[in-house]
């Protein structure tokens with residue numbers, strides 16, 4: 001198997017078919033809806049909050065609300081009152097089952113639910129998918145996180161409508177160091193490996209460090225990418241603002257960090273400071289422009305055209321040109 005990651009792969013251009021990048025359509029379908037770009041901010045407490053999720057929904061972006069210290073039922077009700085779709089995340093504990101039961105009883109099934117636990121290839125996820133499908137059959141269920149083809153196959157067979165791939169590639173992740181497991185350092189080739197067997201959409205989660213990594217993810221099989229650090233640290237981002245040597249930073253911490261958990265037990269995440277980088281809307285607009293440009297370099301007009309390009313691996317034992325036959 002070829003092992004590579006975002007920083008040692010480059011995509012190869014094909015003859016341009018547009019006169020302007022504005023002709024390139026960066027939108028993507030996920031379940032019942034279409035979104036402006038194949039990007040979703042991570043469902044983390046220092047990345048999204050209620051106002052950001054509402055703004056994303058109102059402006060054509062996909063969002064997944066985090067699940068920490070949050071009343072999911074009140075959140076869905078608030079989204080309904082604003083006339084936008086609801087997209088929440090859940091764990092697999094009794095409180096999460098209670099949430100599903102309450103939402104179903106109130107007739108407030110969210111359009112999207114993401115089951116989000118560290119080791120998503122587990123019976124607990126199978127059981128929660130079953131419960132969601134029994135109680136809210138119209139809800140689009142995303143399940144994860146996983147990092148192998150066997151896990152993708154199982155989650156799909158258990159009823160997931162999409163899977164989330166990425167164990168440990170995140171910027172504030174310490175799973176690799178703490179456990180010796182994961183896709184950190186080879187997330188892009190793990191994505192390729194998983195995409196080979198997937199019959200439903202994959203959300204590539206973690207490790208995106210440059211806008212061009214979005215197109216690379218699409219090339220290797222992602223329908224969408226989940227991004228934490230690059231979408232944290234904006235003016236409107238949640239989290240504490242800190243001034244260091246006259247420069248402003250915002251905290252960004254892992255969902256499995258002691259900062260999120262409130263105790264030091266099973267810690268697999270850390271806290272860092274991200275330089276404050278302007279408005280979130282401006283970063284998302286720039287991402288859209290860069291994805292449009294990626295599509296044009298792919299010789300295409302729509303996002304899926306990026307899937308057709310050849311690529312090179314730079315350095316290492318897998319180095320070389322990889323041509324589609």
Ligand SMILES: NC(=O)C1=CN([C@@H]2O[C@H](COP(=O)(O)OP(=O)(O)OC[C@H]3O[C@@H](n4cnc5c(N)ncnc54)[C@H](OP(=O)(O)O)[C@@H]3O)[C@@H](O)[C@H]2O)C=CC1
Pocket residue numbers: 091092093116117118119124145166167168169170173175206254255256266268
């Ligand atoms: N993508 C990634 O690489 C990772 C992401 N995270 C994120 O951190 C957040 C918290 O995750 P998590 O701790 O799972 O959520 P929860 O604290 O909600 O735990 C979910 C359930 O899974 C169990 N569990 C967690 N890890 C394992 C494991 N390795 N083996 C068996 N059972 C396990 C927990 O039990 P118990 O705690 O008793 O074991 C608990 O019952 C999530 O948002 C998750 O996505 C965390 C780590 C890695």
Ligand SMILES: Nc1nc2c(ncn2[C@@H]2O[C@H](COP(=O)(O)O)[C@@H](O)[C@H]2O)c(=O)[nH]1
Pocket residue numbers: 042043044145166167168169170171172173174175205206207208226227228229230253254255256257268269270
């Ligand atoms: N191993 C851990 N992974 C975590 C934790 N909190 C979040 N995450 C994952 O990271 C991505 C975001 O990655 P980034 O590279 O874009 O910053 C997020 O979506 C989760 O899957 C954690 O505490 N430990």
